[in-house]
Amino acid sequence: MIHLPFRFLSATDSQPQFVSPEPSLSPVTRKTKNQKRINWVLGVLSIGWAGLLVGCGGSTTVSVLGDWTVKSEFEGVGRSGASSFVLNNIAYMGTGVDASNQRLQDFWAYDPLKNAWTQKANYGGVARYSGVGFSAGSKGYIGTGINVNSDKLKDFWSYDPATNIWAKAADFGGTARYGTLAFTIGTKGYVGTGNDGNYLKDMWAYDPAVDAWTKVASYGGAKRIGAVAFVIDGKAYAGTGNNNGTAQRDWYVYDPTADTWTQKLDFLTDQAVQRSNGVGFAISGKGYLTLGDNTVVWQYDPTTDLWTTLGSFEGANRINAVGFAINGKGYVTTGSNGTNRFDDLWDFDPTVEQVL
Known part of the structure; x- marks a missing residue:
């Protein structure tokens, strides 16, 4: 096997080199x-x-770290723009839009130990796509998005896996919107950015203990939709997305204790990883980003603030897929490519070699 690790450094890491001129030669x-x-x-x-x-x-034969394996395909219809969250090592996913442009309301659970899907009670709100989900405490939450009439939404609903029941939660604290990013830190869920008719960068925190939203520091970069985020050691790392037709490459970290966003190393020009509507997840202290504009898998190390490529997603390229991580593996399912709506499920193991 030939191992080809790729490591890209910022321009500040390169040093100028002095080249002495050659003497005149015949x-x-x-x-x-x-x-x-x-x-x-x-x-x-x-x-x-x-x-x-x-x-x-x-x-x-060439190999790189990071291998993908086909798992049990999603048992609902293929879709794009679904919402998901993880509770107790079970992934929950629902809503979205199918190939006929029908907004969906069905809801499913995936157990990676059984490699099996189970249908659950339909989502409590109206059918929608391009909403967002997060877990907080013992429940999961899904809200925002676009309904069948193309109205933007701001309602949120909580799901209790112990009872398989949905309950109305407090409406999102900001404006009705779609294309937001979301993450969980501690016992709170965070939702922000997106589009309410204009591109947005405001962020809000939800506390399930009091069923209320509080405005926190706005995202540190430009306004955007279709961004991704993952959480490592109690801090959220977020970026990519689209701002007024331009794919973004900046990257920020959010510290909930200080309520501040700090800019990290931008995606470099030669890395060409600016994108929107991709997926991101965290595994064992590192973040992973793929899809959106291409299938390359990027690994982010917060200790060095550097990106490394780990092969490519082995399924079809797509946008608006669902990504999550459970027990040391990342997962990608659903999404769209043109008129195609996917129902395949793949898992990603960053410790296994992918043969190219």
Whole structure:
């Protein structure tokens, strides 16, 4: 196997190099030196390729860390713009829009230990897509989005897995909207950004103990829809998305104790990972981002503030998919590509090699 780790550093990590000018050479001497250089380069390349072939036992197979495995496909209809949350190592997912542009209200649970889906009570609010979900305490919450009449929504509903019952929660503290981002830190859920007819960057915290929303510091970057977020060590990392037609590449961390957003390393130009409507999740202290504009998987290390590529998502590229993490693995399901609506489910293990 040939292992090809990719590591991209910011421009500030590169150092200028001084190149001394060559002395003036005669045409014959210059030609001779150039030919020697060419021969030397060809020799190095030959040795390198020979070493690769010997190391691979004659095989040119390449592998990188981060492997995807097909799991039991979602048992509802294929859809895009669904909402999800995780409680007690079970993923819950529902709502969305199908290939006929029908808004959906059905709701499902996925158990990774059984690799099986179970249908649950329909979502308590009206059918919708492009809403958002999070867990807080012992319950999950889904709200915002767009209904069958294309109205923007701000209602939220709580789901109790112990009783399989939905109950009306306090309406979202901001304006009715769609395309928001959400995350959970401690016992509170956080929702913000999105579009209410205009692009937004406000953020709100929901406390289930008092069933109330409180405005917190607005997202540190530009307004946007279709951003992603994941939580590592009690802080939320968020970015990407679309602002007035332009895909975003900035990246910020939110500290709920200080109620502040701090800018981190931007996606670099040569990384070309600006995107919107992708998926993100965290595993073992690192964040992962994929889909939206391409299938490349990016790993974020908050201790170094650097991004690394880990192969590619092995299913079809898509937008508005659902992503979550349970017990050391990430999962991606549903989403759309043109008129296609997906119902496949994949799991991602960052410790296993993917053969390319």
